Amino acid sequence: MSDTRTKLAIEAGFLFQQKGYHGVGIAEVLERAGVPKGSLYHHFPSGKADLALAAAEIASTEVLRIIDASFDQAGSYANGVTTFCYKLAKYFDIHEGKIGCPVSATLHEGPNNAAFRDALSTIFAQWMDRIAHYAMAFGQSPDDAQRSAKRLFLSLEGSWTLARAKGDSNVIRQLPALVC
Amino acid sequence: MSDTRTKLAIEAGFLFQQKGYHGVGIAEVLERAGVPKGSLYHHFPSGKADLALAAAEIASTEVLRIIDASFDQAGSYANGVTTFCYKLAKYFDIHEGKIGCPVSATLHEGPNNAAFRDALSTIFAQWMDRIAHYAMAFGQSPDDAQRSAKRLFLSLEGSWTLARAKGDSNVIRQLPALVC
DNA sequence: CCAGAAATAGACCGGTCGGTCTACCACCGA
């Protein structure tokens, strides 16, 4: 199995989230992961771009997992949103406020090609679909659920940006009061 | 007078907004502005960082100008928000969808130092203050105005992100229906 | 136990990065 591959993607993601695609050098990723260059190009033949895509994929999966964990045991949609935001705020604090949206930081400032934009767009759609799914599960109409999900997602992206600028995770924690 | 200085900041801002701080090389800015390297380091002694700060300042002023232009002649707060978003969407289209928040793209992916974060945080606060000011002018209570401004700002940041990922300015145009 | 594939290891490459430095030029008050 390819444990090295996963480790590379995770560590790369960690760095991309803080400094953006262009802000991270291959050497830095290699050092953090404790992996030589040869291994990287073995597992990711097309190099940095491959790495970023894989890192974004992993980060996205983690976000979906957090959504599930937040809503599965919630008593209401508003309740789920609150749990979700608190979990994200905690994650933000763990990384000492240096982190933004895990996938947009990775992919947005990368090469402006179709592959990156498509991946980003797909991931965002998945997030909103998942949130809308829970909104409907809690009784909202399909239309309302779509709106709720979009409202939450857009504000969340904004919160990540603002929280990072202010170095304060409370921006994220105050989100439920603003969108519900 | 220093026309060169302004030109450098504007062109740098244009590029930073598309590719982020690390994604833009000094040489590229120089070529776009048609200015030799010596001039840059004459006007911006500490180089790229100075340039980014100046570029962000200019971009922020422009956003404030757009806010004023949108709300000054509006009949209601909601009306002003709509005009504001349409203006931004148009700006987004002019740049062929390659652009995000003009200041966050410039400063967020830059060196993670206090100066950059402070500048960003200050600029965002100015934007929200200005929006809140108009919300109050249209009759909202101070508290409500704060909330309205924050809601609009956060969603707007998110919209810029999503619009760029999807390459579709309609995300921004649909914002008023979501936050008002 | 061995052959071959998978993976690791890192030296090496041309190009580009941000930044420095010296030379020159245009303007302006004396």
Added chain:
DNA sequence: TCGGTGGTAGACCGACCGGTCTATTTCTGG
């Protein structure tokens, strides 16, 4: 006319960039 100054011009630098390449080690099926 001259000295000085604010600005322009671009050659040049070491560091670092992403990526390639060959050699070696480790794993695995027969």
